[in-house]
Amino acid sequence: MTFRTRVFLAFAAGLLLPLALVMYGMRHEMTARLTAEYERRVSALADLVQQTFAADAARVDSSVATIAARLAADNRFRAIVVPGGDIDRGWLLDYGAGAMRAGGLVVLRVQDSAGRVLSSGHFRNEFDRRDDALPQLLARDGSPSPLVRMRTAEGNVLALTRVDSFAVAGRRFVVLGGRRVDQDYLQRAVTDPDLGLTLVTPDDTLRVGGDSAATAGVVRQLTLPYVDDTRDTAVAGSARIMITRRSGALDALRRGVDRWFIAATAATLLLAVLVAAWLSAQVARPIAELARKTAALDLERLDQDFATERPDEVGALSRVLSAMTTRLRLGAARLREAERRATVGDVARQVNHDVKNGLAPIKHVLRHLGEVAEREPDRLAAVFEERRGTLDSSVDYLETLARNYARLSPATDRDRCDVNAVVRQVLHGTAGRRTAVRSLLADALPPIRSDGVALRRILENLVGNAMDSLTTDDGTVTISTELIEQGSARAVRLAVADTGRGMTREELDLAFGDFYTTKPGGTGLGLSVVRRLVADLGGTLRVTTEPGTGSRFVVDLPADGGSA
Amino acid sequence: MITPRRASLLAAALLGAACAPAPASTPMAVTPAAAVADPCATAPVTPAPDTVRIGLAEPVDPVGSPARGDPALGDAERLLQRQLDPAPFRVRCHGDSVPVAAPAFRIEAATTGALIATPLVQDLPVLAFRRAPGIDPRDLLDQGADLLVTRDPATIDYAARLADFRVVELPWDRIYVAVTRRPVVAAGTREAVRADARPASVVAWWDGDTACTGPAWSDRPAGRRVVYPAGDPTAHDLATRLVATGTGAAAVALAPGELAAALAGGSDAAYVVPLPLRRVPGCDALPRRPAGAVVTPLVETRAHALMRNHTVRISADADGTVRIVAPGPP
Numbered sequence: 014m015t016f017r018t019r020v021f022l023a024f025a026a027g028l029l030l031p032l033a034l035v036m037y038g039m040r041h042e043m044t045a046r047l048t049a050e051y052e053r054r055v056s057a058l059a060d061l062v063q064q065t066f067a068a069d070a071a072r073v074d075s076s077v078a079t080i081a082a083r084l085a086a087d088n089r090f091r092a093i094v095v096p097g098g099d100i101d102r103g104w105l106l107d108y109g110a111g112a113m114r115a116g117g118l119v120v121l122r123v124q125d126s127a128g129r130v131l132s133s134g135h136f137r138n139e140f141d142r143r144d145d146a147l148p149q150l151l152a153r154d155g156s157p158s159p160l161v162r163m164r165t166a167e168g169n170v171l172a173l174t175r176v177d178s179f180a181v182a183g184r185r186f187v188v189l190g191g192r193r194v195d196q197d198y199l200q201r202a203v204t205d206p207d208l209g210l211t212l213v214t215p216d217d218t219l220r221v222g223g224d225s226a227a228t229a230g231v232v233r234q235l236t237l238p239y240v241d242d243t244r245d246t247a248v249a250g251s252a253r254i255m256i257t258r259r260s261g262a263l264d265a266l267r268r269g270v271d272r273w274f275i276a277a278t279a280a281t282l283l284l285a286v287l288v289a290a291w292l293s294a295q296v297a298r299p300i301a302e303l304a305r306k307t308a309a310l311d312l313e314r315l316d317q318d319f320a321t322e323r324p325d326e327v328g329a330l331s332r333v334l335s336a337m338t339t340r341l342r343l344g345a346a347r348l349r350e351a352e353r354r355a356t357v358g359d360v361a362r363q364v365n366h367d368v369k370n371g372l373a374p375i376k377h378v379l380r381h382l383g384e385v386a387e388r389e390p391d392r393l394a395a396v397f398e399e400r401r402g403t404l405d406s407s408v409d410y411l412e413t414l415a416r417n418y419a420r421l422s423p424a425t426d427r428d429r430c431d432v433n434a435v436v437r438q439v440l441h442g443t444a445g446r447r448t449a450v451r452s453l454l455a456d457a458l459p460p461i462r463s464d465g466v467a468l469r470r471i472l473e474n475l476v477g478n479a480m481d482s483l484t485t486d487d488g489t490v491t492i493s494t495e496l497i498e499q500g501s502a503r504a505v506r507l508a509v510a511d512t513g514r515g516m517t518r519e520e521l522d523l524a525f526g527d528f529y530t531t532k533p534g535g536t537g538l539g540l541s542v543v544r545r546l547v548a549d550l551g552g553t554l555r556v557t558t559e560p561g562t563g564s565r566f567v568v569d570l571p572a573d574g575g576s577a
Numbered sequence: 578m579i580t581p582r583r584a585s586l587l588a589a590a591l592l593g594a595a596c597a598p599a600p601a602s603t604p605m606a607v608t609p610a611a612a613v614a615d616p617c618a619t620a621p622v623t624p625a626p627d628t629v630r631i632g633l634a635e636p637v638d639p640v641g642s643p644a645r646g647d648p649a650l651g652d653a654e655r656l657l658q659r660q661l662d663p664a665p666f667r668v669r670c671h672g673d674s675v676p677v678a679a680p681a682f683r684i685e686a687a688t689t690g691a692l693i694a695t696p697l698v699q700d701l702p703v704l705a706f707r708r709a710p711g712i713d714p715r716d717l718l719d720q721g722a723d724l725l726v727t728r729d730p731a732t733i734d735y736a737a738r739l740a741d742f743r744v745v746e747l748p749w750d751r752i753y754v755a756v757t758r759r760p761v762v763a764a765g766t767r768e769a770v771r772a773d774a775r776p777a778s779v780v781a782w783w784d785g786d787t788a789c790t791g792p793a794w795s796d797r798p799a800g801r802r803v804v805y806p807a808g809d810p811t812a813h814d815l816a817t818r819l820v821a822t823g824t825g826a827a828a829v830a831l832a833p834g835e836l837a838a839a840l841a842g843g844s845d846a847a848y849v850v851p852l853p854l855r856r857v858p859g860c861d862a863l864p865r866r867p868a869g870a871v872v873t874p875l876v877e878t879r880a881h882a883l884m885r886n887h888t889v890r891i892s893a894d895a896d897g898t899v900r901i902v903a904p905g906p907p
Contacts, residue, residue, distance in 0.1 A: 102768055103768065103771075106768060106769075107771070136817065136821060137769075137814070137817065138765070138769040138814060138817040138818035138820075138821045139817075139821035140765065140768070140769075140821075141764070141765055142821055142822075164820075164826075166813075166816070166817030166820050166821070166827065166828040167827050167828055167829070168826075168827045
């Protein structure tokens, strides 16, 4: 698992867990509060429904009792029902409708003790029909609010029905009246838009407000006695009034909370990704850069620059690596010097051997000539001529040997060297070329301990590469020098910057290797030689480059005199 | 031809016939319309009225052709059309036919609320019809109508209570039948209707007339409706009575055209059909009786003429329709 992944997971967990907890708590709390609020409203509605039914039952009771009392006192009714009286059934048949309307009822029926309908307000022409079951059921039930489904000529009607009785001339009569219970009736009780009423009878279902009972929660249920009087014989049962809750409001709230939770989670995840990426970039990238530089270190390439201004742990690590690299560089220089010295010793012994080999014939010829001069002087000239070839051969050998060794060791001759002077020499050498080379030279620059030729080779290689990298005629090459402080030491910084094509990371990684070149006809040794020469001089070389913008080679060489 | 005097009276009738008290008309020279005595006419009135104001409590079509026997025609429509009837003879209340100088009146002016019919025969008064459909017929009496033909028991009862009105029972003219697949119990139908009704006899002419017979019903099960013509309170009462006695479950009103179509279809429990009590020529204006259907007579009804005393003289035809006749003898 990468460092970046760990950072991301840590952030995600650190943000998501509290967020989820908060969201769950909010959702739970809102649900609980809404449920409690619903309970209160449901109770209020249940009370209102019961009060409405009770009040209407009382009104029906009053109307029915009034009608019964007036009929008992009405002589026309008495004349009709008493045997031998004046039978004006037309008046009685029409009486029900008038009394029903006057009493604010929707059903009204006057029946005798045998159940025969004498007058019906809601169904005038059902006279003479026998229906003794309904009065008996209503009288037996005794409930304050029985619901009765009754027939009319045009259909059925559901009514909150009450019954009363009276006696005329010793005969018992029943008055049965009721108020319509329909959707309008239920609607009057439902003032809460989130609640609904559903009246369920065995034959029908009335619903107002809310959702259907199948989709909404039934939060309260009231039971009323119910009589179906639309059949041949009235049948008793029960009706239910269900208070239903509109599922949309609470569900919509939950959905809203869930949507916000999802949105917050997505935003948190995105934030975690961004923060993790930023943090990992802040931490992992410099570490990766250090790792890359460290991986590139070897005895031949100790010029990696670990310098940084970061104040954090990465900066400390960089400084440790920089100090270590400096120590390695010094150690490598000493090692190379020791190696050179060892090599010089070997060469000296080889030279000694070779010289001895070359001198031995000469020595033999000279001893021979001495012996001839002493014993046979007259033959000296002849012997000399005879042995001259040997002498010439030996001398040629020695000369050849000397040339060869001279080629083997371009011995550096370190001396106090004025960097600015070398820069001016190089600038002088570029005079007349098409590319302008500028210089920004620091004043009072201390000398460095170097071989002038080596420094010149460094500068000429860098300037030559810079000029070759220019892709346009208006490109520039700038040579600058300055005095810098490296801890307690001073150094001269020599920089060559160009506005050429720059290098990619891959090109840069290969640039200081042997035989790598991007120029037609190039040897691929320029920067490799520069790197070695800089290392020989105890300096460092680093490059900043960007494709399309240019490159800047910086050579830091210890100033002569060491400390600042 | 309208004389200037009559024109002024017409204008007065058009503008204020409904509200004004009985006009103080000037007696005119009366010439008897016919020398034959009319046993169906009411008593002569004197002085002869110049204008008779007639209340029409139902919609009328003054340019429509009269369709004798059409039960869809209301009493007001029949009353109006009978005055304009061009037939050269009439069937009087006892069934005898006599020639008439036809037509007796013609429409002289018509507005939304009134019609003026001028006589084409001497001695007849100008008829000022007040068109007030939907109004309580009792209001028409109170607003000055001299003649109103109605079946509304409340209006008849009210007129009987007024001193200057008399109620004339017109011939029984209408019969209501139930058309069903099976015989029905028709008990209590006379009490069920709020009209002047009597038990019905068999309408053999409609039940047996092939011209009035339509295709038989199919065998599909009958529905639960008891269908009756809309706007007919007697038919409504009979339909509800059928429901109350177990035929069907609900009384449903249909427009006359829809009723005829429903009757032909036979998909309902019962059909309450009003018919002319006496045979009428042809059955064009009547619904066809489905072959094989059971026809059960329910009740017969009649209308009443409510007449302001000494203002109008009428004579009844056999179909219960009223003619305005000359005020003097015979």
